Amino acid sequence: MDIIHINPGDNVVVALRDISSGETVTVDGISVTAKEAVSRGHKIAIKDIKKDDNIIKYGVPIAHATADIAAGSWVHTHNAATNLSEKSDYRYDHKSYELPAPVKATFNGYLRKDGSVGIRNEIWVLPIVGCVNDVAKALVRENQDIVKRNVEGLYSFSHPFGCSQLGDDLENTKKILCALAKHPNAGAVLCVALGCENLTLDKFKEGLGDYDSDRIKFLVCQNETDEFAAGRKLLEELASYAGSFERTPLPADKLIIGMKCGGSDGLSGITANPTVGRFSDLLCASGGTTILTEVPEMFGAENILFSRCKDDEVFKKAVNMANNFKKYFTSHGQTVYENPSPGNKAGGITTLEDKSCGCIQKSGSAQIQDVLNYGSSVKKKGLNLLYGPGNDLVSATALTAAGAQLILFTTGRGTPFGAPAPTVKISSNTALSKKKSGWIDFNAGAVADGEITLDEAGRNLFDLVIKKASGEKTLSELHDFRDISIFKDGVVL
Numbered sequence: 001m002d003i004i005h006i007n008p009g010d011n012v013v014v015a016l017r018d019i020s021s022g023e024t025v026t027v028d029g030i031s032v033t034a035k036e037a038v039s040r041g042h043k044i045a046i047k048d049i050k051k052d053d054n055i056i057k058y059g060v061p062i063a064h065a066t067a068d069i070a071a072g073s074w075v076h077t078h079n080a081a082t083n084l085s086e087k088s089d090y091r092y093d094h095k096s097y098e099l100p101a102p103v104k105a106t107f108n109g110y111l112r113k114d115g116s117v118g119i120r121n122e123i124w125v126l127p128i129v130g131c132v133n134d135v136a137k138a139l140v141r142e143n144q145d146i147v148k149r150n151v152e153g154l155y156s157f158s159h160p161f162g163c164s165q166l167g168d169d170l171e172n173t174k175k176i177l178c179a180l181a182k183h184p185n186a187g188a189v190l191c192v193a194l195g196c197e198n199l200t201l202d203k204f205k206e207g208l209g210d211y212d213s214d215r216i217k218f219l220v221c222q223n224e225t226d227e228f229a230a231g232r233k234l235l236e237e238l239a240s241y242a243g244s245f246e247r248t249p250l251p252a253d254k255l256i257i258g259m260k261c262g263g264s265d266g267l268s269g270i271t272a273n274p275t276v277g278r279f280s281d282l283l284c285a286s287g288g289t290t291i292l293t294e295v296p297e298m299f300g301a302e303n304i305l306f307s308r309c310k311d312d313e314v315f316k317k318a319v320n321m322a323n324n325f326k327k328y329f330t331s332h333g334q335t336v337y338e339n340p341s342p343g344n345k346a347g348g349i350t351t352l353e354d355k356s357c358g359c360i361q362k363s364g365s366a367q368i369q370d371v372l373n374y375g376s377s378v379k380k381k382g383l384n385l386l387y388g389p390g391n392d393l394v395s396a397t398a399l400t401a402a403g404a405q406l407i408l409f410t411t412g413r414g415t416p417f418g419a420p421a422p423t424v425k426i427s428s429n430t431a432l433s434k435k436k437s438g439w440i441d442f443n444a445g446a447v448a449d450g451e452i453t454l455d456e457a458g459r460n461l462f463d464l465v466i467k468k469a470s471g472e473k474t475l476s477e478l479h480d481f482r483d484i485s486i487f488k489d490g491v492v493l
Contacts, residue, residue: 001450003027003044004270007059012043012075014057014266014348016448019044035072040429041266041348041412043075055080055350058269060304062353075350082351084300084337086330090322092315095307097365099285100278100455103462107469108247109254109405110187113212117254118184119405119469120422121245122153123238125190126181128204129162129197132221136192139231146235149243151187152471154235157420157484163197164493174199175375176486178207179401181216185421187242188215190234195222214241247471253287255469256378258399258407258421259362260294262392263341265412265428266348269358271457272410272428272444277364278458279408279465280383284366289381291372291402292363293388293395295325299336300353305360308383310367317371321387328489343413362410374487378403392417393485400484406468408461414439418476420484422468425475426461441468441475 002025003013013027019038024031032046043057049069054061063080073079110118123146125136136156147154157180161173177199181189193201201218208216217234221227259276261268280290298305302322309315329336337352349355369382375398378384388398392409396419399407407419412428414436427433430445442464446452452460468474476482 001027001448003032004448005030005046006057006270009056009059011045011047011049011056013046014270015040015042015044016267033072035070036074038074039348043266043348043350045069045071045073045075047071054083057354058357060353060357062300062357063351076348077345077350080350082337082353084352086326086336088302088322090306090319091303092309092312093303093307094309096367099281099366102286103252103282105252105286105462105466106249107252107255107466108471109250109469110184110245111248111250112184116184117250117405118187119471120152120185121150121187121242122155122185123151123188123190123235123242124180124186124420125154125156125192126177127156127158127162128177128191128193128199128201130158130160131163131194131197132192133158135221135227135231138228139190139192139235142228143232143235146239150246151239151242155482157482159484159486161486161488162199165198165490166493167490169488169490170198172375172487174203174207176397176401176484178204179375179377180420180484181208182211183400183403183420185405187245188238190231190238191216191218192231193218193220195220251287252283252466253381255283255465256289256291256403256405257283257465258291258293258396258402258404260392260395260399260407261297261359261362261410263343263411263413263415264347264349264355264358265344267428267445267448268410268412269361270428271447272412272426273358273361274454275444275447275457275461276362276408276410276426278454279461280362281364281366282458282462284364284382287381289378289384291378291384291386291399291404293386293399294359294390295321295387296329296336297359297390298322298356300351301356301360304357305363306368308363308366308368310369314368314371318368318385321371321385325387347412372402374398375401377401389487391485393483394487396423397484397486406465410444416476416479416481417483418474418479418481420482422474423476424464424468438479439475
């Protein structure tokens with residue numbers, strides 16, 4: 001195919017390849033002659049659109065025309081603008097869709113003593129405060145010899161926080177770090193403190209609640225004459241504990257998978273994101289759990305998404321999540337709808353509505369079972385929404401903290417980063433998968449190429465997730481790309 005007409009009611013089509021000026025392309029009985037060159041992922045008007053009339057894509061308005069647009073014209077930021085404002089009218093129009101048949105599948109994971117399940121058996125060194133980042137890095141660098149038996153790696157996660165923070169910022173830091181300390185992908189964890197930080201060890205342990213003292217240990221650098229020798233001793237103890245775990249066959253309903261996007265293009269909402277949506281429906285139908293975040297990238301499509309809340313209580317939590325994030329923007333004097341990045345726009349995404357209608361494709365058609373606050377963990381199986389920003393590192397860290405054992409990351413532009421949890425990169429177009437084969441784990445661009453259907457792509461992705469959950473490394477893991485970032489909204493002392 002050269003172009004795609006996503007919904008019968010759309011007045012635009014999307015180019016699946018670069019279209020030359022004067023070239024005539026056809027799909028579903030619709031022929032259009034391009035009045036100018038149109039790049040892959042960008043929109044072409046298939047009928048005359050008058051100034052102020054809506055641009056329709058995905059069957060819904062994604063912008064309005066800022067000038068008369070003739071059929072065959074390129075439709076983008078030069079002649080279209082958002083319809084959004086800071087205020088939205090949320091209404092609960094409940095919709096329910098049939099899910100696919102469950103998939104009987106197992107993966108080889110690690111069953112922890114508390115009943116949680118991990119897909120890796122690593123040792124994590126977590127700085128409680130940024131002042132000890134280099135100590136944590138040195139402990140990892142100098143003790144790689146403990147990575148043996150069933151221990152699959154020794155890693156540290158640097159961040160700048162834990163001191164000179166107040167209020168919600170300090171609480172967010174505590175929540176995220178405590179959640180990571182309890183993440184089942186870590187067979188054991190060494191928490192490294194300085195000794196004089198705002199996030200005191202007592203506060204941190206309070207945030208942890210009940211924990212296994214054989215699995216989580218603490219190093220306070222100011223209390224030690226030689227923090228490296230003391231750290232070595234603790235890491236040896238932790239390696240002995242973590243090494244006792246073995247992979248065992250577990251049902252797919254034990255999987256918790258995070259879903260997000262970054263560097264999206266005009267094909268992301270057509271190929272990669274709905275592929276993840278098909279995966280999500282398969283996993284939810286099979287008793288598993290998925291988590292969708294990036295709240296500001298939902299703006300414009302909230303009513304479509306929120307209509308799948310399982311009941312009025314969950315709907316109210318979803319509305320509260322959206323409104324709180326809008327308050328976050330407006331409290332800083334920012335608009336809520338200027339979201340598409342320069343890369344998004346270059347790839348064909350015109351407005352936030354355009355981006356959001358693509359974003360929510362990742363959620364498939366399952367009912368939303370719960371809405372999670374930032375730093376909270378999943379409690380209900382099925383599809384969950386999580387409060388978090390669009391920033392890739394912050395939202396991927398939040399997904400990991402919420403319990404995601406693995407993250408599906410769709411992209412039309414490409415990115416090398418990896419979260420603390422294994423991160424599967426899914427390209428929206430085949431050109432990206434070929435150009436950045438060292439980044440991309442799965443090519444959803446095959447859908448646009450006509451090689452497979454979305455249902456087939458979703459099942460292929462499901463099979464890949466089972467392999468990755470059973471121990472096969474993602475490309476970001478092979479490159480040792482792993483980072484955390486913590487949400488900040490306040491002053492620094």
